Amino acid sequence: MPRQLTYTPRGCGYTVATPEVLEAEPGTSARGAQPAPTQVHVSWAGSPTTTFAVNWMSDADTKLSQVLYGTDQALVSAADGPATEAGPLGHQDGHTLVYSSLFPAGETRLHEVHVCGLMADTRYFYKVGGPGAWSKVFDVTTAPMAGTAGPFKFAVSGDSRDNPTIFADVQQRIAAAGPDFQLFSGDAVLLGASEGDWRKWFDATSTSGMAAEEVLARVPFLFADGNHESLSQIFLSRFAFPQELSDGESGEGEEWYSFDYGNAHFVVLNDSVSSSTVLTGSEPTWLRADLGKVDRQKTPWIFVMHHQGAYSCASNHGSNLAVRAALQPIYDEFKVDVVWNGHDHDYERSHPIRGFQVGSTEGALATEGADGVPVAESGTIYIVSGGAGASLYGSSTACFHTLKAESVNNYLIAEVDGRMLRVTAYRLDGSVLDQFTYSK
Numbered sequence: 148m149p150r151q152l153t154y155t156p157r158g159c160g161y162t163v164a165t166p167e168v169l170e171a172e173p174g175t176s177a178r179g180a181q182p183a184p185t186q187v188h189v190s191w192a193g194s195p196t197t198t199f200a201v202n203w204m205s206d207a208d209t210k211l212s213q214v215l216y217g218t219d220q221a222l223v224s225a226a227d228g229p230a231t232e233a234g235p236l237g238h239q240d241g242h243t244l245v246y247s248s249l250f251p252a253g254e255t256r257l258h259e260v261h262v263c264g265l266m267a268d269t270r271y272f273y274k275v276g277g278p279g280a281w282s283k284v285f286d287v288t289t290a291p292m293a294g295t296a297g298p299f300k301f302a303v304s305g306d307s308r309d310n311p312t313i314f315a316d317v318q319q320r321i322a323a324a325g326p327d328f329q330l331f332s333g334d335a336v337l338l339g340a341s342e343g344d345w346r347k348w349f350d351a352t353s354t355s356g357m358a359a360e361e362v363l364a365r366v367p368f369l370f371a372d373g374n375h376e377s378l379s380q381i382f383l384s385r386f387a388f389p390q391e392l393s394d395g396e397s398g399e400g401e402e403w404y405s406f407d408y409g410n411a412h413f414v415v416l417n418d419s420v421s422s423s424t425v426l427t428g429s430e431p432t433w434l435r436a437d438l439g440k441v442d443r444q445k446t447p448w449i450f451v452m453h454h455q456g457a458y459s460c461a462s463n464h465g466s467n468l469a470v471r472a473a474l475q476p477i478y479d480e481f482k483v484d485v486v487w488n489g490h491d492h493d494y495e496r497s498h499p500i501r502g503f504q505v506g507s508t509e510g511a512l513a514t515e516g517a518d519g520v521p522v523a524e525s526g527t528i529y530i531v532s533g534g535a536g537a538s539l540y541g542s543s544t545a546c547f548h549t550l551k552a553e554s555v556n557n558y559l560i561a562e563v564d565g566r567m568l569r570v571t572a573y574r575l576d577g578s579v580l581d582q583f584t585y586s587k
């Protein structure tokens with residue numbers, strides 16, 4: 148019988164719910180023959196200022212699901228569990244689960260721990276596993292207090308799909324830029340229900356031999372469901388995201404979510420929905436309520452990420468008019484600054500856009516300043532960055548909405564400093580493909 152575990156991690160103000168899987172239970176002291184944690188990666192399910200969540204895999208019999216953490220690297224490194232803790236070390240227990248998969252056929256054991264009650268703007272060292280079987284020590288840094296003007300920076304990429312080496316190359320480039328966290332707009336793997344695809348992705352190494360885990364275990368990774376993930380049980384089991392369940396939402400509340408970082412509000416949506424009524428009903432209802440709570444004096448920036456672009460000029464998919472009809476009116480109403488998408492495997496930046504005609508490929512371009520940026524929040528910029536490994540699609544600037552386009556592997560670095568936003572798009576050789584600075 149499938150099992151589901153729901154619990155509130157100690158010190159966290161939110162509930163964690165696993166998908167329905169073969170086994171789901173709090174971690175225990177059980178150890179298998181090869182208990183070493185692998186595929187460690189971090190994200191947020193609570194406030195970036197005071198929490199982080201970490202997931203990893205182990206052998207089938209190991210149920211050690213603990214995190215040891217602290218600000219002193221040597222202490223974290225030396226400790227072997229709660230009984231031997233000394234000094235200001237923290238310890239948190241989590242859960243473990245097992246699911247079955249078909250590609251390859253078998254069972255996979257994962258672990259997830261939510262660490263809460265942390266200090267703002269602080270670098271924490273941590274390791275996962277349990278006594279006698281800890282991972283190496285990684286580090287993760289909490290966000291500054293919400294409302295802090297910055298500066299901070301984040302990376303954006305998407306669509307790695309069937310090329311884990313390019314994905315790891317992108318991760319290596321992103322790490323070198325030193326972002327505080329990263330957004331990924333979906334389609335990490337070719338088949339979201341394939342355990343083998345996910346293992347290749349998490350075990351990816353770059354052309355120069357760097358393991359993607361070196362980045363994924365340190366830079367929180369916030370992910371939008373793509374049409375290749377399709378909210379698969381593996382996807383939902385392997386990642387932790389904010390999971391406040393709203394009306395009509397699936398994925399144990401991880402289908403859509405928002406969080407604040409510094410003076411910016413981030414929204415992650417799902418456009419690869421199980422029913423069109425989600426995109427026309429429950430999701431925009433939640434989005435409107437969520438954006439309505441943002442105080443633009445304290446939080447001037449609103450960024451939205453989802454997989455399929457409302458505006459795209461690429462040869463394969465192009466603009467998704469259903470997404471445009473469902474979501475753009477809300478982006479317009481709340482003056483969303485930038486929407487980040489993937490799905491088309493290229494790089495594209497739109498002119499600022501405000502207003503459109505339902506069902507039409509025509510739209511309304513907004514007043515535009517130098518660099519192609521909005522003037523006084525005149526419009527929303529739509530960016531497609533689907534260049535993290537999947538086979539590239541042809542790009543074009545022939546569409547009325549497209550300002551720049553290039554068919555190339557790419558990633559973005561966005562820097563926020565008060566009321567200034569600078570976005571730079573890079574090719575994988577490090578050359579700049581596009582850049583704009585938007586001040587308001």
Ligand SMILES: [Fe+2]
Pocket residue numbers: 334373374375454489490491
């Ligand atoms: Fe896609």
